[in-house]
Amino acid sequence: MSQHQTPTRRTLDILATLIAFPTVSRDSNLGLIEWVRDHLRRQGIGARLSYDATGAKANLFATIGPDLPGGIVFSGHTDVVPVDGQDWSSDPFKARIADGRLYGRGACDMKGFLAAVLACVDRLAAAELQRPVHLAFTYDEEVGCKGVRTLLADLQAARISPAACIVGEPTDMQVVTAHKGSRNYRCCVRGKEAHASRTQDGVNAIEYAARLIGHIQDLADQYAEAPRRNSAFDTPYDTLQTALVNGGLARNIVPRDCEFIFGYRYLPDSDPDRIVGSVQDYARDHILPRMRRKFAAADILFEKQSDNPALRPGPNAAIARFVMGLSGAGCAGPHVSYMTEGGLYQQAGVASVICGPGSIEQAHRPDEYVELGQLARCEAMIAALGEHAAEFQTDTETTGEAR
Template identity: 50%
Template sequence: MTWHNSLQWLQALVAFDTTSRNSNLALIHHVQGALDGLGVQAELFHSPDGAKANLFATLPAQDGGMQGGVVLSGHTDVVPVDGQPWSSDPFTLTQRGDRLYGRGSCDMKGFIAVALALVPELLALPRRQPLHLALSYDEEVGCMGAPVMIDALVRRGARFDGCVVGEPTSMQVVVAHKGINVYRCRVHGRAAHSSLTPRGSNAIEHAARLICHIRDLAEACAANGPYDECFDVPFTTLTTNEIRGGIAVNTIPDLCEFSYEFRNLPGMSPQRIQAQIDRYVREQLLPRMRREHEGARIDIEPVAAAPALEAAEDAAITQLVRALAADPATRKVAYGTEGGLFQQAGIPTVVCGPGSIEQAHKPDEYVELAQLQACEHFLRRLAQSLQGDGI
């Protein structure tokens, strides 16, 4: 019965187009209504504009206790399908063989579907500790939604013993990932006709100097470390991935905008990395620009940030999830999750969920039936472990 419900839930969740540019409220209200029908009250934490919401719900312990226990975390937004060659409607769950195709089936509505399908069974399970569901918005655009929920819970004194983030890991245990830091830079020069070059200040050319400096920092990290060989890319990376500037081939541009990101190893301060960029701007680039134009300036603003995760091996949640997944391997990944946000709030966290990250964000995204079944078995055993005095 539960397995059939997992597929029904996944079908329902995929049908909601929760691409990050859209609202997720229809999906959230659907889940809230279903939980309410089971007697579980779900609290919503809305985005500042009210267009999106996180959902947090607690399946209390048998004595009604709401503190402690384990959080099951998942994001409800998905990446766009624009321009991708899908073989079927990306927002209609489609089974072909042992695979279920649809946007978000792998990343990460499969995990959410299994967790929701198990709620009736878990409510009937005599647990001495509660189990919590945390569904977020805007993870795919920089983990923008989860902090709204986590901060509110922390302020009210909520306490949790651990968190499992159900990102696709093929049901293997991930104990660490890099931090993600995204910045937007606007270089302001002065426009002029290209035949009168000395009267202008070329924003594109000065932006190029800063971009090359960022590349130099990236090469220094690759050459000198620090390193962690458990990662597929064992050092901190920096890249510039978007740029816009100029209006005509014969006009000195007065504006150039670009975005850059860096992915720092756990334990490496992202503030120190950004400080090196700021220092180059302040001490070298701006003085050079202002010799051409006194009003030149460079504006750098943070766009998104997700802290790195590094789970403690002796943490109870790490040991429990390793035991349930029968996975002793040390596995660290370059992609980010909301796990670092929970850890930053003092909640021990690991990552483990159905599906392969290799399928995430691609056309014809899919999750294997066997992965959902393994997730159901894992979550059921996790809930049963809460029958004791502590995880």
């Protein structure tokens, strides 16, 4: 553990408050967002909110320091995954400290980071910052990074252009410069109903969907058998899986419809269109002809449900060096297979790295926790990064050419 052993009482109190808001993705996060807005307002800091289509969820974006282009964003999501069916030792929405850990839903993913950021606001506001420090708190990251898209569109419309972003997902305070991308699709297979005693008159959608699901598994096996050599990823290949299947009406009816959800995580240098194209080609060339020999109107349709880009390591070199120099991380951590909002920030032209307190192994589990020493290290990093933000230069500024 670093020399920073214990977080401030301010961080612990704020984290307990944030955990007490049950911001499960299916529910509103407005209570938490409005509390943060008021917390900042009391310190003389204004915030802009951007809402989802229902008005029940919102992002918050605030700026500390001068009204100038550039600056560094501390970004995190406010939503958490459900606790339904999980065996918790205590109330998941009441923070509990024991054995050097703070327990509660969202403690590491990722309200611990948000609390550390908010605890440093007064210190940053009192400093004579030469470049702005921005706070970005989003909704619905856990269900497809929905909120950050609204936030980025709002920033573009307002001509706010940060230079770099630290996404505080749990990394054990290592600096992560790359992660996989993620896509998910719904596949709808349409066959022909018939009485179960006359299967020859129907086209069984479930059975043909099963053939396509089997092909998806075959592709997954092929990728796993050919991992990328010298890859920094913990899982050095693209992965696919089928997650949900639904079809049929009754046991005595040949099912007309079957739909399933499949997705994949892909390496930054993979082509995500090629992966889904392989599935679609197999459906068109091998499954549909067999179905249409029996029923000309049979069909297979694909609908993209989510598309979250990978975080590529190259464009993040300058901000990675800067964060490592001030955080004491020393060297970059491994590339990770889980997905964050960092890929979308990078896609919007904001160089991004992932660095936050806690371990991804604790995320989404019962008795989720963050170590107090990790929170203390995070506090120190945020204060140092904010106070030295004016020293950060992008690779373009340093070399005169983009990387």
